[in-house]
Amino acid sequence: MFSALRTSAVRVNTSFIRNSIRTKVSLPELKYKFTELEPFISADLNTLHYTKHHQTYVNGINQALEQHAQAEAAGDLKKCVELQQNIKFHGGGYQNHCLYWESLAPQSNGGGKLPSEDSGLYKAVTTQYGSFENLIKKANAALAGVQGSGWVFIAKNTDNGAIEIVQRYNHETCSGNLKPLLALDAWEHAYYLQYKNVKAEFFSAIWNVANWAEASRKYDQA
Ligand SMILES: [Fe+2]
Numbered sequence: 001m002f003s004a005l006r007t008s009a010v011r012v013n014t015s016f017i018r019n020s021i022r023t024k025v026s027l028p029e030l031k032y033k034f035t036e037l038e039p040f041i042s043a044d045l046n047t048l049h050y051t052k053h054h055q056t057y058v059n060g061i062n063q064a065l066e067q068h069a070q071a072e073a074a075g076d077l078k079k080c081v082e083l084q085q086n087i088k089f090h091g092g093g094y095q096n097h098c099l100y101w102e103s104l105a106p107q108s109n110g111g112g113k114l115p116s117e118d119s120g121l122y123k124a125v126t127t128q129y130g131s132f133e134n135l136i137k138k139a140n141a142a143l144a145g146v147q148g149s150g151w152v153f154i155a156k157n158t159d160n161g162a163i164e165i166v167q168r169y170n171h172e173t174c175s176g177n178l179k180p181l182l183a184l185d186a187w188e189h190a191y192y193l194q195y196k197n198v199k200a201e202f203f204s205a206i207w208n209v210a211n212w213a214e215a216s217r218k219y220d221q222a
Contacts, residue, residue, distance in 0.1 A: 024062055027054060028098050036106035040205040045193045053189050054097040057171075060090030092171030096151055099183035100190075104209050111209035115216040121181070124156075124163050124219070135163070136207055139184065142167045143203045146186040154182040154215065156222045179222035181215035 027050065034046040064086040071079035105111035114132050115122045129135040135154070142152045142165050153166040153174040163181075166174050174180040184206065191202035 025058055025094060027051075027058055028101060030101055032104070032106050032109065036108065037104060037111070037209050040208045041104070041202075042194045045191070048193060049097075049185075049190060050101070053187075054094070057090045057093030057097060060086065061094045064090055089171050092173045095173055096171055096183055096185070099153075099180055100185050102214055103182040103184065103211050104206075105211035105214070107209060110213050111211060112207060113212060115212045119216045119219075121163075121212070121216040121219040124161065128163055135165075139165050140200070140203045143184060143186050144200055149187045151186055152184045153178070153180040154184075155180050156219050158222050179218065181218045181222075182210060182212075 030050075034041075034043040034050070037043075037046060064083055068080060068083045068087065071077075071083065107113075117123075125132055125135050129138070139152055139154060146152065146167060146169070148169065150167065150169040151172070151174070153168065155164045155166045155174050155178040156162070157164050157177055158179055159177045164178060166178055166180075168174060174183070184203070186199070186203075188199075191199050195202040195205075
């Protein structure tokens with residue numbers, strides 16, 4: 001009996017350690033230097049955004065998941081439920097920012113260049129919106145309409161293939177049947193250092209470094 005108890009205790013502890021290791025996330029490696037997105041997004045702004053704000057969500061989700069693993073191992077359902085909001089907020093913040101960096105590219109590496117006319121994404125956008133200019137105009141209106149903090153995603157509806165402009169508050173994610181192709185950050189921290197209160201200028205500028213090639217790849221995979 002003592003042997004069985006000892007085995008059980010070791011099993012729980014090992015599970016906790018394994019979960020802690022598995023759930024650690026870190027800042028993503030980027031394929032460009034922040035100076036390469038200038039002048040549209042300054043290196044100072046992106047450095048702050050990446051090393052401070054995104055890092056906060058990395059730390060937050062790791063801490064929340066570790067606390068959840070401890071609560072789960074202890075059988076503390078109440079604590080597990082309490083932690084859901086933190087997991088959702090920091091996990092969403094972590095995921096959305098990873099998508100944000102993937103949504104950008106230096107102009108020297110295709111940033112701002114529309115996908116080729118024979119691509120599925122190009123055909124879908126021009127069929128549904130008439131032009132990319134029109135899609136961008138509508139996306140900018142959605143970005144301007146975010147009251148407080150939030151995101152706008154250009155997404156593919158995997159049920160019907162439609163291209164949708166998806167507005168989300170705080171760090172709600174774009175998921176389920178909505179596959180995000182581009183993620184656009186409308187939090188004040190995404191633009192204030194460079195654009196101050198004129199956020200419309202940031203939303204206009206960001207399309208100059210939009211990574212449509214990555215968006216097109218995601219469209220094909222969805
Ligand atoms: Fe952000």
